[in-house]
Amino acid sequence: MKYFIYTYGCQMNEHESEKIAGIFRELGFEECSSEKQADIIAFNTCCVRENAEQHAYGNIGALKPLKKERPDIIIAVGGCMTQQPGAAEKLRRTFPFVDIVFGTHNLSDLGEMVKRRIETNKKVVEITEGGTVPEGQPAIRNSFPNAWVNVMYGCDNFCTYCIVPYVRGRERSRKPEAVVEEVRALVKEGYKEITLLGQNVNSYGKDLEEKIDFPDLLERVCGIDGKFRIRFMSNHPKDFNEKLIEVIAANDKICNSVHLPVQAGADRILKLMNRKYTAAEYLAKVRLLRERIPDCSVTSDVMVGFPTETEEDFLDTMRVVKEAEYIGAFTFVYSRRSGTVADKMDGQISDEVKKDRIMRLVELQNDINRAQSAKYEGRTVEVLCEDLDEKKNTYLGRDQYGKMCYFAYGENILGKFVTVKINDCSGISLYGDVVSVE
Ligand code: SF4
Known part of the structure; x- marks a missing residue:
């Protein structure tokens, strides 16, 4: 019996697919490389942008012909898309051959749902509201030497363009002991880079009885023995504070790299987005971070085409991007999401204008990326060997700042820290020679 999983969206979803894989494995299924060989096919969907949703629906x-040919295969659809109001009904009408529909709060029951489907041959739909903090779920990780660890679920921020608070529920933190134990076990298994995940990690602990915040949690994770790196995402600039900067500065295990999504550079747009900071406040935090940790890299999410965005507003975004000098940025076009405040706003921007702005923004960020690469001239850096590019026959991995580096080596060095002398930094990625292996 075999399973195949489609995953859409963010790292949170990538990690949840690892948990879905863990559930299927416990039921006795093995992973396969194509849906055609599978006995169970799961879709872990995303609804943050329209194209992710369209892709999943497509x-x-x-699968309709496959299901007709093999009616016994089980098709399960879950994730953010199914948690939207009316989504289960839409799925039932559009794809009557789907066997199981599960919401974001029902993932831990998926094993039971599959058993029920097999025993009763009836469709199973479980979409509940409100949230739990699931613990002890098995996960089949396929990102070695990197591992994702949830520290919290949900979001209370209600940025006006974002559907996440509606489909992921209110903020819920995991107990610190649970996070620390999971990381300890992963490090023991040989994982070398742990990314702590939450929609807004800076809110960590607010809902716990114990008085603890995210910097405190980071310090506890840093106390785990062994050589490994810690990253975390996402931060909300309104909550990103000096205490967190001090903890990053004081702990070598935490990468000097912070993901601090700005979204927009015009105060009027930031206000309409309900981001609760101004461009000046944002840039002041970036400056503070770099004063305290001069080599710290910053990455960001930057959006163009939010309703009513003028050319002047867009140029403000370009100014912030220039000043922040991101080592990398996820640039994207605003996508209307039904159920959000921004969807109902007047002044939606035409596709043509959005396209023009995104192209100019990408060009600017590419120039900044190249300028960031040029700073590596003559440098030797420590890189975690994360993958093998079989076509190019080179290994690849990132340094602590998040810069991607390619290098060849005659032996399997996957999962090892390597020292690389950079000899080509003319493009966005770096190329170099291995000087030593840990
Ligand atoms: S902080 Fe804003 S953008 Fe991020 S998940 Fe929450 S509502 Fe969405």
């Missing part, structure tokens, strides 16, 4: 629809 792939579910494409």
